[in-house]
Amino acid sequence: MLLTGDEEEARDMVQDALTATFGRLRNGFEVEQAEAYVRRAIANRFLDRARRGQRWRRIAPLVVDRERVDSGSTLTGERLDMAHRLQRLTPRERACVVLRYDEDRTVEQVAAELGISAGAVKRYLSDALGKLRGMLEREQERGQRDERGRP
Template sequence: MRQGRRDGFREFAAGRSGPLYRSACLLASGDVHLAEDLVQETLGRMYLLWGRISRIDNPAAYAQTVLVRSFLTHQRRRSAGERPVGEFPESRAPEAGAADPELRVTLLQALGQLAPKDRAVLVLRYWEDRSIEETAEAMNVSSAAVRTRSTRALTRLRGQLGDSLSELVAR
């Protein structure tokens, strides 16, 4: 019985590690070390509760929720205002070759300047393509808060990017 649960978790972790890592990279504004830590923390929490979690309808959505909450908890605990620097390592992102690297770096830098909750809302709504209700549940806030935060976050993001985004996309 225990071996079956372990095998089930290993299969789940192997299948979800990539998508979790990509979401974590976006949440962490390209900080791959923090992204790896967030994925490990998420999978660790999932493993501890796997007996109960494996019986729910959508363990992958639960894992995304755990990831976002781990990120927000990390941001609250973080006392230093340090920001990741440098370029996004193309070798770590599976779809890195499909997009313009300068555009990726510009977007990651702009996302990094948003508040953690704003960044989480944008990642969940527009990267993960979740509904307002799913995003609200993952962040433990109301649907109205998600709508308000996403509108304000998009406005801030557009203000930060200004004309630089249109220049990068026009190429």
């Protein structure tokens, strides 16, 4: 959900990854291996969809946001705010942040899962955290101005 920002799309991605993992009989496939394979498949599908989306936005004459419907989810406002902030990051940055901090992976594990170097993961994390920090600072400034009643 944190990768996609859309609960329905997240479900589709997990379903696709599960189908890819268990759609074919694999001999000697243990649960730990299956979980790692599914997680990597989810990350790869997210990045593939993001690439396709970028290509489409370049050629699409008009982009329309999908209508959001309340799913009745019990996510808190803070979690929804963070999900919104994550959507403003690049796909690689978002994947690195979610894998590193939400799934509590090491830099090396994130690098292995995304198929990039540990240095690249560190760079994506640094860039993403800088962007998130800037977003939070701007939101705080906006909130302080609103409290004072100034535009």
